Amino acid sequence: MSERVHYRTAIVGSGPAGFTAGLYLSRANLQNVLFEGDQPGGQLTITTDVENYPGFPDGIMGPELMEKFKAQAVRFGTEIRSETVTRIDLQRRPFTLTTAKGTCTADAVILATGSRARWLDLPDEPKFMGKGLSACATCDGFFFRGQDIAVVGGGDTALEEATFLTNFASKVTLIHRRDELRGSRIMQDRALRNPKIEVAWNKVVERYVPDAQGSLRALVLQDTVDGSTSELPVTGCFIAIGHIPNTAFLQGQLPTDENGYLITRPNVTATEIPGVFAAGDVQDHVYRQAVTSAGTGCMAAMEAERWLAEQA
Numbered sequence: 001m002s003e004r005v006h007y008r009t010a011i012v013g014s015g016p017a018g019f020t021a022g023l024y025l026s027r028a029n030l031q032n033v034l035f036e037g038d039q040p041g042g043q044l045t046i047t048t049d050v051e052n053y054p055g056f057p058d059g060i061m062g063p064e065l066m067e068k069f070k071a072q073a074v075r076f077g078t079e080i081r082s083e084t085v086t087r088i089d090l091q092r093r094p095f096t097l098t099t100a101k102g103t104c105t106a107d108a109v110i111l112a113t114g115s116r117a118r119w120l121d122l123p124d125e126p127k128f129m130g131k132g133l134s135a136c137a138t139c140d141g142f143f144f145r146g147q148d149i150a151v152v153g154g155g156d157t158a159l160e161e162a163t164f165l166t167n168f169a170s171k172v173t174l175i176h177r178r179d180e181l182r183g184s185r186i187m188q189d190r191a192l193r194n195p196k197i198e199v200a201w202n203k204v205v206e207r208y209v210p211d212a213q214g215s216l217r218a219l220v221l222q223d224t225v226d227g228s229t230s231e232l233p234v235t236g237c238f239i240a241i242g243h244i245p246n247t248a249f250l251q252g253q254l255p256t257d258e259n260g261y262l263i264t265r266p267n268v269t270a271t272e273i274p275g276v277f278a279a280g281d282v283q284d285h286v287y288r289q290a291v292t293s294a295g296t297g298c299m300a301a302m303e304a305e306r307w308l309a310e311q312a
Contacts, residue, residue, distance in 0.1 A: 005104040007033045009304050010097055011078075012085045013112030013246075015042025016290045017280025019069035020297030021110045021304075022078030028305045033079045033106070035099065037246075040082065041066035042114050043281075044290055051142065053290050065290070090253045090273050107275065107311070108304045111254075111262065112297060113246035114281040115288070119239055120152065120205055128208050128237075132216025135239045137161035138289065141168045149236035150175055150219060152205060158240035159187040165238065166196040173232060175200045177224050200232065208237070245282050254278075261285045269300040270307075277304055 009025050011018045014036040025032040039045065044062035051059040060068075074080060083099040094105035117135035119125055125133070134140040137151075141164060149169045151162040154176035162174045174191065179201050181188050191197050202224045209218040209231065219232045245260045254271050255263045262278040264270060269277040279300040280293035 005033075006094065007031050007079075007104060007106045008308060009033075009108045009110060009301075010095070010104065010106035011035070011110045011112060012088070012097070013037055013042070013114055013280065013282070014040050014070070014080075015044065015066070015112060015114050015280055016069060016294040017114070017297035017300070018042075018110070018112035019066070019073045019078075020294040021112060021279060021301040022073035023069075023076055024298050024301035025305065026073065026076035026078050028301070030305060030308065031077075031079075033081060033104065034073065035081050035083050035085050035097070037113065038084045039116075041070070043116065049143070050139070050290065052139065069294075086249055088250065088253075090250070090276055093275060095275070108308055109276050110269075110297075110300045110304060111247075111250075111271075111276065111278045111282055112280045112293075112300070113249075114293075115243040115245040115261070115285075117239060117243050118241045120241075122205065122207055124208065127214065128210070128216050131210075131214055132234075132236050133208070133239070134236070135243075136288070137164050137238050137240075140236075140238075141165050144169050144236040146170055147235045148173070148233060149238065150200075150232060150234045151238045151240055152176075153240035153242075154178060154181045154183065155240075155242070156183040156187050157242065159183040159191045161238055161240045162197055163187075163191050163194060166194055169196065169236070172197050173200050173234065174198070175203050175205060175219075175221065175232075177204050178202065205237070243281070243285070243288070245285075247282060257285070259285060269296055269303055275304075275307060275311075 008030045009032040011034040022034045087098040089096040145168045148171045150173045152175045203221040206220045206222040211217040262283040277300040279296040
């Protein structure tokens with residue numbers, strides 16, 4: 001942006017929530033701009049087959065699905081900027097958004113920056129994404145029917161994902177670095193009673209082992225007590241150590257919960273600042289699905305439209 005430009009609504013983030021918000025705003029004839037950020041299309045762009053999004057009975061590749069989202073929003077008038085918002089001033093209206101190319105202002109803002117999974121940051125980890133490595137059991141569990149898989153983590157998320165994955169896998173090994181789990185007692189009891197779940201206590205993943213095609217065939221585990229290593233044959237590994245909401249650029253201007261997710265008012269996407277709305281994974285730590293993100297993107301756009309009408 002070489003000049004200061006004003007929009008009725010600015011959307012920060014380009015996943016299902018952001019593109020859906022742009023689509024609805026454009027169809028309401030509200031000028032809007034969408035900033036794609038440093039991962040255009042969001043987390044679905046690193047997902048291979050998506051089989052749980054309605055309307056695609058044969059499934060669709062994640063990047064292709066997001067291209068369709070984008071094309072539909074653009075068709076109706078959403079302006080797409082391949083820029084990352086680094087700072088935003090929500091203390092006065094119109095709101096000011098800053099990128100490396102300049103600034104613009106907007107009467108309303110929809111925050112759809114999503115969240116990112118916490119990974120183990122092991123060497124070659126990105127090479128296994130979509131080839132046995134995942135951070136979403138609901139998204140990818142179906143692909144591991146009848147296979148031996150692992151879940152890394154010890155909190156409620158890991159316990160819930162391990163239990164869910166027993167619907168598909170022959171065996172689920174829960175890998176935890178300590179000798180006791182951190183999850184709630186009810187989730188622990190449910191998981192530990194499941195005959196398909198085994199726990200690898202005091203273990204961490206040291207590295208991923210590929211097969212001849214580059215897909216996961218095993219994990220090398222290191223014992224946190226004596227340092228010894230062992231190999232665990234698995235064809236799937238789900239990392240369940242939490243997510244990080246992408247809110248750092250807000251610099252604490254909006255309240256968050258204890259895990260950093262933006263807090264919205266009950267049953268709506270409005271935040272505590274009038275004219276600022278939050279949609280998708282940046283405020284949803286429960287479902288984190290493309291279809292629910294798209295739904296809240298629709299909600300945010302409709303709420304923004306009504307709010308703007310009230311200001312006239």
